[in-house]
Amino acid sequence: MRMGLMIQELRKDSVGAEVVAIYDLMRRTGHEVFVMTATGESTSPLPTYHYVDARWLLADGKDLLVYFCCGRDDLAVRELRRQACRIALRFYGMTPSKVWAPYSAKLTKDARIAINQLQDLAQLPLDAVLCASESVKAAFEYRGISESDLFHIPMFHRASLLAASPDNKHTLGQLAKNSLNLVTVGPIVPAANLVRMVETLAELDQVERSAVHLHVIGELLPETGPYVAAVSQQIDELGLSDRVTFYGDISTSALATFYRHADAYWSSSNMHVYGPVVEAMSFGNVIISPPLSVAKEICGEAAVYVESAGEEAAAIRMLFEDGGADALRHSSKQNFDARYRLSGVSSRFTEILSDLDRRIAATISANDLPITGSWFDVPNTKEIVKAALVLKSTVSPRAIDGRDRRLDLLDWAFREGWRSSEVLQRLLSSKEFAEFMNGLQMPRAASHLPPQMKLAWHFNRVAQATFDFDEPGDVQRYTKWFERELMHCYWKGAAEP
Amino acid sequence: MTQEARKRRIFWLGYHKVLKYTELKRLRDLGFEVFNPRYISEVYDQSADHRADLDQPSTLPLEVFHTLMQFNFFHVRGSYPPQIKALLNAHFDVAIVTINADWLKTFLDAYDGRVIYRIYGQPYSLSDHMASIGLPKVIFSRPDFTIVPFSSESIEYEHAWFKRLCVDHVPYQIPDDVFGLSGQWKQANHRLEIAVNIPNIENPSYAHAYRQFSSKFPHRFFRIYGPQRSVPLDRRIVGGLDRRAFLLSLRESAGFFYNYSDHVCYLPPIEMMEIGGPVIYVRGSLLSKFFDQSPGLASDELEAEKKLRWLLEGDHKFINEVVAAQEPVRQRYDRAHVLPLFDAAFVKLLGEHHALPAKLQDAKHIAEQASQGSPRQDVILFLLHIPGLIGRKNGQTFAIEGIPRVVEKLIEVTVEQLGSNVVVSCMSSDQHTYYDFFEQHIAAEKLSLLVIDQDEVAEQTEINRLKFVEDVNQQEHIRAVFVPHYYAFPESMLLKQPLILYLPDYFPYLMPNHAFDVSKEKDEENRSIGIEVAAKAKAILTASAFTKSYLPDAGFVQTAELDKVVVTSLPQLGRKAPEKVGGDAMAQLEADLKGNAFIFYPTANRPNKQLSFLIRVFSCALIHRPDLRLVLTCSLDSVPGVVDTVNRFEIADRITLKQQASDEEMAWLFTHSSALCLTSTAEGNFPPQLREALFFRTPIVATRLPVITELLKEREEELLLCRPLDLVDFVDKLQLALDDRQSIVCRQEGIRDLLSNRDNSPEFFEGFKRALALATPYFTREK
Numbered sequence A: 001m002r003m004g005l006m007i008q009e010l011r012k013d014s015v016g017a018e019v020v021a022i023y024d025l026m027r028r029t030g031h032e033v034f035v036m037t038a039t040g041e042s043t044s045p046l047p048t049y050h051y052v053d054a055r056w057l058l059a060d061g062k063d064l065l066v067y068f069c070c071g072r073d074d075l076a077v078r079e080l081r082r083q084a085c086r087i088a089l090r091f092y093g094m095t096p097s098k099v100w101a102p103y104s105a106k107l108t109k110d111a112r113i114a115i116n117q118l119q120d121l122a123q124l125p126l127d128a129v130l131c132a133s134e135s136v137k138a139a140f141e142y143r144g145i146s147e148s149d150l151f152h153i154p155m156f157h158r159a160s161l162l163a164a165s166p167d168n169k170h171t172l173g174q175l176a177k178n179s180l181n182l183v184t185v186g187p188i189v190p191a192a193n194l195v196r197m198v199e200t201l202a203e204l205d206q207v208e209r210s211a212v213h214l215h216v217i218g219e220l221l222p223e224t225g226p227y228v229a230a231v232s233q234q235i236d237e238l239g240l241s242d243r244v245t246f247y248g249d250i251s252t253s254a255l256a257t258f259y260r261h262a263d264a265y266w267s268s269s270n271m272h273v274y275g276p277v278v279e280a281m282s283f284g285n286v287i288i289s290p291p292l293s294v295a296k297e298i299c300g301e302a303a304v305y306v307e308s309a310g311e312e313a314a315a316i317r318m319l320f321e322d323g324g325a326d327a328l329r330h331s332s333k334q335n336f337d338a339r340y341r342l343s344g345v346s347s348r349f350t351e352i353l354s355d356l357d358r359r360i361a362a363t364i365s366a367n368d369l370p371i372t373g374s375w376f377d378v379p380n381t382k383e384i385v386k387a388a389l390v391l392k393s394t395v396s397p398r399a400i401d402g403r404d405r406r407l408d409l410l411d412w413a414f415r416e417g418w419r420s421s422e423v424l425q426r427l428l429s430s431k432e433f434a435e436f437m438n439g440l441q442m443p444r445a446a447s448h449l450p451p452q453m454k455l456a457w458h459f460n461r462v463a464q465a466t467f468d469f470d471e472p473g474d475v476q477r478y479t480k481w482f483e484r485e486l487m488h489c490y491w492k493g494a495a496e497p
Numbered sequence B: 001m002t003q004e005a006r007k008r009r010i011f012w013l014g015y016h017k018v019l020k021y022t023e024l025k026r027l028r029d030l031g032f033e034v035f036n037p038r039y040i041s042e043v044y045d046q047s048a049d050h051r052a053d054l055d056q057p058s059t060l061p062l063e064v065f066h067t068l069m070q071f072n073f074f075h076v077r078g079s080y081p082p083q084i085k086a087l088l089n090a091h092f093d094v095a096i097v098t099i100n101a102d103w104l105k106t107f108l109d110a111y112d113g114r115v116i117y118r119i120y121g122q123p124y125s126l127s128d129h130m131a132s133i134g135l136p137k138v139i140f141s142r143p144d145f146t147i148v149p150f151s152s153e154s155i156e157y158e159h160a161w162f163k164r165l166c167v168d169h170v171p172y173q174i175p176d177d178v179f180g181l182s183g184q185w186k187q188a189n190h191r192l193e194i195a196v197n198i199p200n201i202e203n204p205s206y207a208h209a210y211r212q213f214s215s216k217f218p219h220r221f222f223r224i225y226g227p228q229r230s231v232p233l234d235r236r237i238v239g240g241l242d243r244r245a246f247l248l249s250l251r252e253s254a255g256f257f258y259n260y261s262d263h264v265c266y267l268p269p270i271e272m273m274e275i276g277g278p279v280i281y282v283r284g285s286l287l288s289k290f291f292d293q294s295p296g297l298a299s300d301e302l303e304a305e306k307k308l309r310w311l312l313e314g315d316h317k318f319i320n321e322v323v324a325a326q327e328p329v330r331q332r333y334d335r336a337h338v339l340p341l342f343d344a345a346f347v348k349l350l351g352e353h354h355a356l357p358a359k360l361q362d363a364k365h366i367a368e369q370a371s372q373g374s375p376r377q378d379v380i381l382f383l384l385h386i387p388g389l390i391g392r393k394n395g396q397t398f399a400i401e402g403i404p405r406v407v408e409k410l411i412e413v414t415v416e417q418l419g420s421n422v423v424v425s426c427m428s429s430d431q432h433t434y435y436d437f438f439e440q441h442i443a444a445e446k447l448s449l450l451v452i453d454q455d456e457v458a459e460q461t462e463i464n465r466l467k468f469v470e471d472v473n474q475q476e477h478i479r480a481v482f483v484p485h486y487y488a489f490p491e492s493m494l495l496k497q498p499l500i501l502y503l504p505d506y507f508p509y510l511m512p513n514h515a516f517d518v519s520k521e522k523d524e525e526n527r528s529i530g531i532e533v534a535a536k537a538k539a540i541l542t543a544s545a546f547t548k549s550y551l552p553d554a555g556f557v558q559t560a561e562l563d564k565v566v567v568t569s570l571p572q573l574g575r576k577a578p579e580k581v582g583g584d585a586m587a588q589l590e591a592d593l594k595g596n597a598f599i600f601y602p603t604a605n606r607p608n609k610q611l612s613f614l615i616r617v618f619s620c621a622l623i624h625r626p627d628l629r630l631v632l633t634c635s636l637d638s639v640p641g642v643v644d645t646v647n648r649f650e651i652a653d654r655i656t657l658k659q660q661a662s663d664e665e666m667a668w669l670f671t672h673s674s675a676l677c678l679t680s681t682a683e684g685n686f687p688p689q690l691r692e693a694l695f696f697r698t699p700i701v702a703t704r705l706p707v708i709t710e711l712l713k714e715r716e717e718e719l720l721l722c723r724p725l726d727l728v729d730f731v732d733k734l735q736l737a738l739d740d741r742q743s744i745v746c747r748q749e750g751i752r753d754l755l756s757n758r759d760n761s762p763e764f765f766e767g768f769k770r771a772l773a774l775a776t777p778y779f780t781r782e783k
Helices: A014-028 A051-057 A074-081 A105-122 A134-141 A159-163 A169-176 A194-203 A206-211 A222-237 A252-261 A275-282 A293-302 A309-320 A326-339 A342-361 A381-392 A403-420 A422-428 A431-439 A451-459 A461-466 A474-485 B023-029 B062-069 B082-091 B101-110 B126-132 B135-140 B160-164 B176-181 B204-216 B243-252 B268-275 B301-312 B316-325 B327-332 B335-350 B358-372 B403-416 B428-437 B439-443 B458-474 B490-494 B520-536 B545-554 B559-564 B583-593 B611-624 B642-649 B663-672 B688-695 B706-718 B727-739 B741-747 B749-757 B761-775
Strands: A002-007 A032-037 A048-050 A064-069 A086-091 A126-131 A150-152 A180-185 A212-217 A244-248 A264-266 A287-289 A303-305 B009-013 B033-035 B094-098 B114-118 B145-148 B194-197 B222-225 B237-239 B255-258 B279-282 B379-382 B390-393 B396-399 B421-427 B447-452 B478-483 B499-502 B539-542 B565-567 B598-601 B629-632 B655-657 B675-678 B700-703 B720-722
Touching: A002 A014, A002 A051, A002 A074, A014 A032, A014 A064, A014 A275, A014 A342, A032 A051, A048 A051, A051 A074, A051 B301, A064 A074, A064 A105, A074 A105, A074 A461, A086 A134, A086 A342, A105 A134, A105 A222, A126 A134, A126 A342, A134 A150, A134 A293, A159 A252, A159 A275, A169 A252, A180 A252, A180 A275, A180 A309, A194 A212, A194 A222, A194 A309, A206 A212, A206 A309, A212 A252, A252 A275, A264 A275, A264 A309, A275 A287, A275 A293, A275 A326, A287 A293, A287 A309, A293 A303, A293 A326, A303 A326, A381 A403, A381 A422, A403 A422, A403 A451, A403 A461, A431 A451, A451 A461, A451 A474, A461 A474, A474 B301, B009 B023, B023 B033, B023 B335, B062 B082, B082 B101, B094 B101, B101 B114, B101 B126, B101 B135, B126 B135, B126 B160, B126 B428, B145 B335, B160 B428, B176 B243, B176 B268, B194 B268, B194 B301, B222 B243, B243 B268, B255 B268, B255 B301, B268 B279, B268 B327, B279 B301, B301 B316, B316 B327, B327 B335, B379 B403, B390 B428, B396 B403, B396 B428, B396 B663, B403 B421, B403 B499, B403 B761, B421 B428, B428 B439, B428 B447, B439 B447, B447 B458, B458 B490, B490 B520, B499 B520, B499 B761, B539 B545, B539 B761, B545 B559, B545 B565, B559 B565, B565 B761, B583 B663, B598 B611, B598 B663, B611 B629, B611 B642, B611 B675, B611 B727, B663 B688, B675 B688, B675 B727, B688 B700, B688 B749, B700 B727, B706 B720, B706 B749, B720 B727, B727 B741, B741 B749
Parallel strands: A002 A032, A002 A064, A032 A048, A064 A086, A086 A126, A126 A150, A180 A212, A180 A264, A212 A244, A264 A287, A287 A303, B009 B033, B009 B094, B094 B114, B114 B145, B194 B222, B194 B255, B222 B237, B255 B279, B379 B421, B379 B478, B421 B447, B478 B499, B499 B539, B539 B565, B598 B629, B598 B675, B629 B655, B675 B700, B700 B720
Antiparallel strands: B390 B396
């Protein structure tokens, strides 16, 4: 099988680590794998392709493209609609836009658009949504993806790599300066809720405070400048500047040293609880976390769940007590061993792929397929769809699941099917259908196009994804493309023989 | 060794790493002694071969050889030192200068012997550049000079004088090392890679090519070859490889993509063809001109992507078609094809008794003839010394729309029907364009140019214009002067020859509340000049009885003098039929207009044209047809309010301004426009735009003007004529034209026939003859 791993930007974060791990797994098991990013570049040494390359790298219907959904990504939505291969989404949940609101209007808007884009993604002919936790499945259930297409698979992680990394002397020196070291890992974004963590530190009394140090490890993204500035100001104002250190990106050995020697892994995050938490558990770290359903699902009894700064402070105080957290450390390691060993995650992934492969072969009689869903107001929908399905005789049970699969079926009927079916020709020659073709709404710049071109743009998802008519010249490009690709075969109207 | 026995010694000024091992080497193989200086300029050129050929065979005295080898002949500022000049003239029989016109200029300044300028195609007009650095004058003063281009297509856009200096083209070959891999592509295992050549991305021109390429083709299956000085973050960039590695990379690539659309043909695609691999190329490049129709052509990025995918997928049928179609192009650069032609041409050109090419004599003759201001009898001087009246695009010259086209017609009539000679005044910056434009008349010794030196200092140019007056007044054979505009040539008042003033209309009189120039004051100043020139003129030529009727009231003539106003009808202007419109012009216009439907009104922006109103009409039409564009040929800011209207309706991005449109472009615009929308409320004669629109079968929506209805009479209903400035009327009729072009064109076909049956040329000629007769008896008396 050929597999594409499509990610907007391949960073050195936990999602990036997951992409690299899957790449490695698939290569080791004899598959061709391609990593694709929005720019075609990455800081990783892996060979990297551009999104647009997916169309020729994965041109076969059996190829699988896994899209790692991490935020607003207009280009991905567009490119995914142009694919002929199978598509799976990797989903971790989305940051609610309001989290960004105090810091960046642009990122607030981007987060809102990202959530809206889930609707577009859900309408793709998806074969699977690979959810990082059970609790994020709801986002796609709510958008009409059937339960059988939603798979739970924990994140691939770097625990083995970290475990094999020796201690970093400099990091050891950093840790030795404090009685109690707390670590948090992940991009420095509002969802990390560092503001709450600083408030918690301020809750500690003077003695406790002087013993505690919070080590913040994670990439400082250029766009999160205002957030970082706000947190830094808060730290200064509360007199905690010698109690909190930001490290940015660090080496694997330094990260392993932090995990290995820290007294607890602390997260106040609303969202980012996957990779680092699992990695921390692999070292038997105590986990302090808000009682989010996703956190409970991942950590089980290995974490102390705290709702407020006061409760967090109490959890930290517990760490001062001799042996107070030993039980937690034990269950943390146990939990990891039982559920998150990389071999187990890999097996689960392979199992899902096999399941998806089996589905390719599954077909049912076209007559048995219930014609459900919205059909874009096409007149005589049921008859047209039935006539098209009859021509195909057997179909995938999911042949009309989702908007794009329904579009594909109709597009096929208008492009090829009508030639072999008198019933289709009759239905498409009806007055109602001619009126429907004439009345199809187009983007303003293309509103004058003839009905045949309107029909093709509405039902051919490649056309729709390629030409949005926002750019000057799109009408001309579409016209030329249509003349080359579709004009000779697409349903023109009643004048057709 | 005696002079006779000595080999011919050639100075070969070039540094290109291909040419040094092909043409330079071949010349030596042919038995010539060829000296090649070393490249020691600090200017970076990725094509330069920096190796100094110290072992080159030479009979030059050692000291001379070393002196020349140590001198930098490339990218020199100023001229060579006297010592170098002396050595060149003393020791070399012929010189070949390659590629660069600036080196040529410096070299011609130093060397008096025969010079051959060898060129290989360039992305700009070489002759324009040569003219801008004053080379034509230098070349025409020399006894022996020849240009040797490598293909006729590469000089398509050059000036006529330049083409005359060219011997028939002599092809050039790709390097010898490619032939070892000829046809081997098919046997190779191909990587999923498409080769592209973009060298030296630091250079602005290649940087532009790289940006354009990357924005359209972000795909990672490309490998970008070519030497680089610095490399942007793009893993596709391979950079410079040694030749063998590069050629092997081509062999292992799934194909080659030639991304350039300018007028050059770099060698890597040809090398790929020789190796036997398929090449996909975009429209517009010189390479694309070598093909008629080819499966390798990609008309846009989507087609390119599709065809490149076919190559990557190894679609044998497609690949075979592409490779078969490129065979004639491959042959052009094939050593076996090139060498016999090269040998024959250069042996002849470098031989001792080589006669000058006849065309060089022609070129010199034209230059001499054009600049003679000839002492011939009875000539008419036409004043055309305003920059920009004659345009030049894609190697073609044309009179810009309006008065210059009328003058073009008058000169044609004078030369061809009156049998008289003509002198045309022009500014020095336009000299070479005028050579081309009037080439036929100049070659027939019917026309010469009077050139006025244009100086960087405006005042000096003004003084030169006055000197021009002095010159003209001294030339007795100039019997009459045609003044084509009432205030553009104020110095004509000082000429002693009789004047004929062309005054087709005078709108400030008809629309007294509007400023036609920058202000009413300037209008008044223009008017006083016009009145002076008109008073001095022996005859005034105008285009309608209507204009003649108000000229006395406008102050241009006394009622008693009305006889000197001659009315004539304008014939069809504009020379090109639509089928002659060239592919390049069409492609450029298509690119500018992005394939959208458009309405058209070619006119200068004057208050009577009502462009603000036109913009309102257009804005309304946009509601129905959002893709619509408006194409104008003028500047919007010459009449107050027009730009404001554009801004108010926020439609600046919907308007395309094609100023100085060529005949070809005008023909294309008329042919492709959805409608001519003539909103003018006052015209002096039947609007020539209507004649052209009828000729090109463009639907017409126009104001119901008296000059139109008088001519069409009861047939006026066959055109979509509207009440002046009636928005609803215009929008409705424009709508009809947009919705059903074909029936509107059919409907106006009768008017087309009516006007084409009424050939105005005889009437036009007669009118001009009458005006001329009023001015001077020399031209119209029986001969």
